[in-house]
Amino acid sequence: MAGHYSYGGDQIPPSQDKAGSALRTVLIVAAIVGVVTVVAGLLIVLKSPDEYGLASNRDALDLRVQPEKKVSGEPQQALFQADPDVPPPLPQIHPAPPMLPSTPVRIVIKRLGINAPIESVGLERDGTIEVPAADNPNLVGWYRNMSTPGEKGPAVLLGHKDTRTRAAVFSRLYQIKNGDTIEVKRQDKTTAVFTVGGVEQASKKTFPTQRVYGAQENAQLHLITCGGIYNRSIGHYTDNIIVYATMTSSYRS
Structure with missing residues (x-):
């Protein structure tokens, strides 16, 4: 129907x-x-991968577990830790007498495979220290407002950990050990040899200014690079890796 x-x-x-x-x-x-x-x-x-535990290995510098790691059967040294106003760690050997000032031209850390030119850097307009040009990842900056390497006082050298595309000159700096030697070749044809006394990972929010830049009676060398976690929202690492070394000898290049 x-x-x-x-x-x-x-x-x-x-x-x-x-x-x-x-x-x-x-x-x-x-x-x-x-x-x-x-x-x-x-x-x-x-x-915001860090907030969700998804930061990649490239973004994290695995230093906090360093004492438990082993390389060639030997435990890694613990990182230096102290309040910001505590003096830097010194190697248990006698320092060499300081030399006259001379501009640094090259740094060599044989155990880490570092052999890099050095350029002079100053201050940015906001009062922060300039960093080496990012287009040359194998370049180290010497902060010219401090001592020259080998001269009395702290000499400060800075280098990138990485760039947007590759590792940079100080990518392995956290692997340096107490007792390792660092050579800085100078314009006056001398080479200052420094012995590492300690390595520190410090938050950029509580940077140990006095320890890094404070006056010293002997010739000191302080190397600085980035460390910790890479914060994508601000485009910077959260920490600094700082190496403290004392000049223990020198020779004619």
């Missing part, structure tokens, strides 16, 4: 057809909302 549908075969009553269409619409909308939610969540996590 007109106006009636058979319940047999493939025909569907009008009320059931409408209910099925409504159900399909609800399912499609729910699926779309679910996809949007997942994508939004991923974007939030990728923007």
Whole structure:
């Protein structure tokens, strides 16, 4: 009869057809909302990976577990830790007499495979120290407002840990050990040899200014690079790695 549908075969009553269409619409909308939610969540996590435990190995400098790690069967040394006003650690050997000032031209750390030129750097307009040009990853900066390496007082050298595309000159600086030697070749054809007395990882929020830049009676060398976790929101590492060394000899190049 007109106006009636058979319940047999493939025909569907009008009320059931409408209910099925409504159900399909609800399912499609729910699926779309679910996809949007997942994508939004991923974007939030990728923007701040440190907060979610997803920072990559490149972004983390694994120093806090250094004492437990072993290389060639030997335990790694513990990092130097002290209040910011405590003097820097010194090697248990007698320092060499300071030399006259002379501009540094090259740094060599044989055990780490470092052999790099040095350029002079000063202060930025905001009062922070300049860093070496990023387009030359194998370049070290000497802060010219402090002592020259080999001269009485602290000489400060800075180098990048990495660039956007590759490791840089001080990428392995955290691996240096107490007792290792650092050579700085100078413009006057002499080479100042420094012995490492300690390595520190310090937060940039509590940088040990006095320990790094304070006056010293002997010729000191302080190397600085980045460390800790890379904070993507500000584009900087959270910490500094600082190496403290004392001049223990010198020779003519």
